[in-house]
Amino acid sequence: MEPNEEMEARLWAYIDGMSEETSLIEKLVAENKVWREKYAELLEVNQLVSGLELDQPSMRFTKNVMEEIAKFQIAPAAKEYINKKVIWGLAAFFVTMIVGFVGYGIAQIDWSQAGSSSSPLGVDLGAVDYSKMFNSTLMNGFMMMNVVLGLVLLDRYLNLKRKKMMNLE
Numbered sequence: 001m002e003p004n005e006e007m008e009a010r011l012w013a014y015i016d017g018m019s020e021e022t023s024l025i026e027k028l029v030a031e032n033k034v035w036r037e038k039y040a041e042l043l044e045v046n047q048l049v050s051g052l053e054l055d056q057p058s059m060r061f062t063k064n065v066m067e068e069i070a071k072f073q074i075a076p077a078a079k080e081y082i083n084k085k086v087i088w089g090l091a092a093f094f095v096t097m098i099v100g101f102v103g104y105g106i107a108q109i110d111w112s113q114a115g116s117s118s119s120p121l122g123v124d125l126g127a128v129d130y131s132k133m134f135n136s137t138l139m140n141g142f143m144m145m146n147v148v149l150g151l152v153l154l155d156r157y158l159n160l161k162r163k164k165m166m167n168l169e
Contacts, residue, residue: 007035011042097146104133 013019028035058064108128133139 011039015046
């Protein structure tokens with residue numbers, strides 16, 4: 001702090017009655033012309049500020065504000081502009097794809113070998129030939145797209161959860 005700023009800070013603390021060195025400041029104000037002038041200036045500012053009366057808003061302030069807001073068009077609820085048929089169509093597509101993958105995987109199992117395995121399921125899943133299922137470029141692209149969409153969904157879910165936590169605090 002500069003000496004002038006330090007002097008002002010000490011004088012403000014003295015004027016507010018929070019100074020621990022009142023006798024020292026009284027002595028400096030009495031003996032030093034710069035301190036005396038600064039003290040008079042700050043005391044005048046303090047009296048001007050304390051003499052101000054804060055304006056109260058009118059009794060209808062809240063109602064006036066709400067009436068002004070009501071003039072503007074309010075955004076419709078999400079239920080009104082989201083087409084539920086599109087959402088159900090997307091859900092049906094993904095459920096169909098999952099059922100298709102599971103069905104295709106089950107179809108690849110050699111059921112004649114079911115009893116000869118030491119697996120608790122009775123089926124040796126290590127014998128399934130996954131290369132037939134995942135070797136095409138189209139299938140790899142589809143799986144990559146599903147992973148990206150899943151990560152986007154997870155990101156949106158976590159952001160929504162974070163925003164809710166921020167609103168609670």
